[in-house]
Amino acid sequence: MARIQVIVPVGTPMWNEPVAQVMEEHKAQGTQIDVQYLPQGPDSLEFGYDKAVAELPTVHAAERAEEGGFDGVIIYCFADPGLAAARESLSIPVVGLCEPSLHIASLLGDRFTIILAGDPQRFVSKRAVVLQRVRGYGFAHKCASIRSLGVPVLALEAQQDEKIRRLVSEARAAVEEDGADTIVLGCGGILHLEPEVLSDVGVPIIVPAVAALKLCEGLIRMRVRQSKLTYATPATGRNRR
Amino acid sequence: MPNIRVIVPVSSSMWNTPVRELMDRFKEADTQIEVTNLSKGPESLECTYDETLAEMFAVFAAEEAEADGCDGVIIYCVSDPGLRAAKEKLRIPAVGIGEAAYHVASLLGNAFSVVAVGPPELVGTQRRRVFDHLRMYRMDHKCASVRSVAIPVMNLEQEKGLQERRLLEEAQKAVTEDGADTIVLGCGGMLGVAEVVSEKIGVPVVIPALAALKICEALIRMGLAQSKRVFGSPPEGKRRVL
Numbered sequence: 001m002a003r004i005q006v007i008v009p010v011g012t013p014m015w016n017e018p019v020a021q022v023m024e025e026h027k028a029q030g031t032q033i034d035v036q037y038l039p040q041g042p043d044s045l046e047f048g049y050d051k052a053v054a055e056l057p058t059v060h061a062a063e064r065a066e067e068g069g070f071d072g073v074i075i076y077c078f079a080d081p082g083l084a085a086a087r088e089s090l091s092i093p094v095v096g097l098c099e100p101s102l103h104i105a106s107l108l109g110d111r112f113t114i115i116l117a118g119d120p121q122r123f124v125s126k127r128a129v130v131l132q133r134v135r136g137y138g139f140a141h142k143c144a145s146i147r148s149l150g151v152p153v154l155a156l157e158a159q160q161d162e163k164i165r166r167l168v169s170e171a172r173a174a175v176e177e178d179g180a181d182t183i184v185l186g187c188g189g190i191l192h193l194e195p196e197v198l199s200d201v202g203v204p205i206i207v208p209a210v211a212a213l214k215l216c217e218g219l220i221r222m223r224v225r226q227s228k229l230t231y232a233t234p235a236t237g238r239n240r241r
Numbered sequence: 242m243p244n245i246r247v248i249v250p251v252s253s254s255m256w257n258t259p260v261r262e263l264m265d266r267f268k269e270a271d272t273q274i275e276v277t278n279l280s281k282g283p284e285s286l287e288c289t290y291d292e293t294l295a296e297m298f299a300v301f302a303a304e305e306a307e308a309d310g311c312d313g314v315i316i317y318c319v320s321d322p323g324l325r326a327a328k329e330k331l332r333i334p335a336v337g338i339g340e341a342a343y344h345v346a347s348l349l350g351n352a353f354s355v356v357a358v359g360p361p362e363l364v365g366t367q368r369r370r371v372f373d374h375l376r377m378y379r380m381d382h383k384c385a386s387v388r389s390v391a392i393p394v395m396n397l398e399q400e401k402g403l404q405e406r407r408l409l410e411e412a413q414k415a416v417t418e419d420g421a422d423t424i425v426l427g428c429g430g431m432l433g434v435a436e437v438v439s440e441k442i443g444v445p446v447v448i449p450a451l452a453a454l455k456i457c458e459a460l461i462r463m464g465l466a467q468s469k470r471v472f473g474s475p476p477e478g479k480r481r482v483l
Contacts, residue, residue, distance in 0.1 A: 028269045103344045109468035141379055181470035204465045218455030221267055224445040227350035227422035
């Protein structure tokens with residue numbers, strides 16, 4: 001029996017239910033999922049600034065999950081806020097959404113396109129931030145392009161039709177114009193996608209929630225966690241106010 | 242109920258039972274595992290020559306698995322023989338234990354070392370082969386080093402004690418001398434030796450069999466398989482004289 005704490009690193013409970021739903025649908029028999037949000041934090045993570053604000057409470061939530069006896073933690077945001085810090089502090093596996101998605105994508109093809117959510121006005125800045133992260137994971141050479149739905153994160157749930165229409169057209173353009181062979185959804189809030197929508201484009205579409213869930217379950221089952229040589233436990237007894 | 246066929250791409254059946262036992266221990270409750278070996282081919286794959294001889298038969302076995310209604314295929318050798326051809330030919334996910342292991346290792350740390358097996362005179366060849374594959378997967382920048390226990394594959398089972406001792410030595414050197422933070426076992430035949438290494442050396446040890454099993458189960462569960470944009474199906478109706 002594996003218990004996984006999913007931390008949605010935002011200050012709104014609006015994702016708890018849809019995230020719990022996608023996790024329940026795809027989890028293995030014997031996995032128990034608990035989804036929580038942050039008591040304090042930004043409504044959504046669309047800027048480097050939002051991410052910085054979310055990181056500390058996310059790491060604390062991860063620490064509480066380990067104290068509470070969970071076997072693994074998923075930080076439920078494509079920006080992977082607090083991921084490295086949580087890996088340092090915790091002795092159970094911690095995964096984000098972006099990193100597992102890129103691994104699954106590169107097992108399935110040669111070049112992936114990431115489709116983000118967010119305000120179209122801010123796309124260039126967000127693309128730069130995402131590309132930095134992709135580089136950090138060592139996947140820049142596998143990234144065909146980064147595109148956007150142009151739908152702000154907080155509007156994703158309400159604008160279901162627009163979201164799907166834009167997703168299909170951006171995914172097709174990624175394949176035809178950018179040479180992508182695999183699509184990665186670049187936000188944990190791009191949910192409620194029917195299998196037909198996902199198969200319509202004709203290339204694999206990776207839903208980060210499921211990639212993260214499966215890899216977290218896998219690590220727990222394999223009884224491995226982040227290397228403590230690289231993610232050394234922070235020294236205790238020091239003042240961190 | 243996902244049905245996974247594990248193809249051990251050698252002509253020896255000696256691995257079928259231990260591999261099956263290992264997979265059964267770590268699979269999800271509703272996964273079904275079958276393990277087969279090749280009817281023809283080398284008894285172990287210790288160089289590119291062996292690998293090349295095994296590839297065609299491994300691909301045929303993968304096709305047979307799909308024809309039999311399996312949901313996924315695992316090619317059970319770290320050199321992933323026939324993996325790319327199988328990805329082209331099949332619509333169900335084809336996973337190699339090498340590729341899967343490298344991905345899991347890079348989720349756990351910054352730099353992994355592969356500890357391979359094979360005759361002492363082929364240690365350099367193992368290193369070159371692993372790097373050949375890592376470069377193809379474009380993951381060579383995540384590899385700290387390739388070392389070897391220098392024991393032939395066919396001796397692994399009877400020389401368990403020596404294998405464990407050599408693995409501990411090489412893994413320790415990988416960590417202290419090469420800067421590795423994660424160890425990848427470089428052969429599917431290294432069975433029952435991972436735990437002692439992770440305990441004694443204190444780094445995660447990736448067992449390729451389990452990495453492949455978990456990734457194959459995940460892909461089946463996600464309804465995903467290799468992209469046909471880059472693993473296009475080979476043209477039908479063409480003569481391929483064998």
